[in-house]
Amino acid sequence: MSGINIKKLAEALGLAPSTVSRALNDSHEISEKTKKRVLQMADKMNYQPNPFARSLREHRSKTIAMIIPDLVNNFFSQVIEGVEEITQQFGYHLLVYHTHENLEKEKEIVSHLLNGRVDGIMMSVSHQTKEIDHLNRIHQKGIPIIFFDRICESIPTTKFVTNGYQSGFEATSHLVEQGCKRIAFLLLSREISISQQRLKGYVDALDHHGLELDEKLILRCDNQEGEYHDIIKNFLNQSNKPDAVLAAVEKLAISTYYVAKELEISIPDDLKVVSFSNMKIADLLNPSLTTIAQPTHEFGRQAASLLMKKLNKKNTPDFADEVIVLPSTLHIRASSTRK
Amino acid sequence: MSGINIKKLAEALGLAPSTVSRALNDSHEISEKTKKRVLQMADKMNYQPNPFARSLREHRSKTIAMIIPDLVNNFFSQVIEGVEEITQQFGYHLLVYHTHENLEKEKEIVSHLLNGRVDGIMMSVSHQTKEIDHLNRIHQKGIPIIFFDRICESIPTTKFVTNGYQSGFEATSHLVEQGCKRIAFLLLSREISISQQRLKGYVDALDHHGLELDEKLILRCDNQEGEYHDIIKNFLNQSNKPDAVLAAVEKLAISTYYVAKELEISIPDDLKVVSFSNMKIADLLNPSLTTIAQPTHEFGRQAASLLMKKLNKKNTPDFADEVIVLPSTLHIRASSTRK
DNA sequence: TTTAATAACGGAATCGTTTTCGTACCTTCA
């Protein structure tokens, strides 16, 4: 259709394709005069190099992939923004894939990326992910991969996380200080590293403050369909109710709000709530929600910067097998404070 | 590094590359026996076709691009989810680009997509976009493009919008019915088609209900830095206050909430609020926010489906030059109802 | 003046597929 390629350009200039290519790539083997001629003609004829021919030849695509569980949770939206800010600076393209927390989909997506389509991968694993053969494959193939937030510990590469343990500890301590005795911990699934860290912080904080750990106060909401509502309703409807809730993810706090409204449980009077969340309008909830906010843009920017650095300098060593911690911040609001 | 290609596969099988290629593509020219052998060996050797070689040869990339202004507004996050749902079904890859409401960035992004990198484009134009040369180029190059939400009228292709006019009319009527006399309209910039439609609905509704239009009640918040707060604060602090606010975009409603809190204006008693918004937790705001919700996932799904249909059948006609309307829905909540 | 080096360019191979064009063999029908 359009089809203006390097051969036609060369023809129009009375040069060989090899010369034109070198001129466009600013090779020292080409005279300044010729370079100018080529550049002008390329501009005039509106020449755009074919990315696939180039990728085929150079074994690089100038493209990276981001594999994430979901977008509705605005956590990942914000990370993407951070990533895109960096990749755009470096002239890289960004492919986005959603696993929808589904291991099979995750495997399938990964399998499509093993053939050189992308130069690097940034990933947050799905809830279900226990097997990691597919992740190992990426690493074996030598494709640079960086994990963030929901990381896979056993792959030797750099991972970015937030300080879930400390935040869990801090949030729990805050609730204790507000007079709470029966603090519940709500999480989606125990397997994933994130929740484990946060849970551990919670457990240790209870211990630290001399409160006994009640296993019944740890509520797993691993319903397939996202029907956390009923689970939480039953939980808050029992005789031995909690007086506070620490939610490992935002949606569980949201559900808690709905349930509380339904059961006429007053927040924060009867139930205090703290949630890991990046909601921007936590201030506007009724009551305003105390959150532990993750440094989302920083996640995206730092992980992407590291990846770009590796891809743009040759002979850079592989990513160090380390975990980099970007601290979250506790924002205390009405939902967790006594009047 | 990895490098298992069709030639090596052929060698291992004692066949010609052409035969292997045909076998893998299930050509009728190859015997069933050979096909099986090839398939098995391909599986065993973990063969993955090189996407660039294929794209180079076939002049198609199995990739589409989405160009959007921003992600923080969860409207676009939700649209992406709808798009991804469809593209994944068809085995397509999805590139995401943000213009950040910047015309220059938009042009740059578009220029990188004119060389065949993508088979199709879905786009929502930036606020600033008045020149459309770069958009015309896409169309001239024969790259299928679909606009959604913030459309470009003059390009002859299919556009998806929501019924801004009717929604504006309906929301305004609702406020009138709640007894409001001085209804303000808050928008970011008059230029963009979306706000114009909504504004028109507002104007006509006032007229329809016999209320006089006061130009002073139409507030443009086109501050660069997103500092709507002060603009709105001055607006709500004047003597001749409005008794209701219809916000064209979510952030303006949010700002209104903050300002109301600051000025101790009670919503909905002193000021009723309705907003175009896809916030999922409008219920939980204090007070719960009356919204006009756009069919975001439907936007994504329908636009992507149309694009997929065109890309997967040859000889489909060009997209009809039409505007498809997906209705928004008014969700009446506490912020706009009198007690 | 001859030789070596250098600058500036052209030719052809290459990346990994798909596809066009052959070709050898086998069947079928008149």
Next chain:
DNA sequence: TGAAGGTACGAAAACGATTCCGTTATTAAA
């Protein structure tokens, strides 16, 4: 029996860029 057709495969050309080798003409060194 011989022409026609079908089946199953191979050789080689394409796609559009980069790059490894030349090859000339000019300049520097001996």
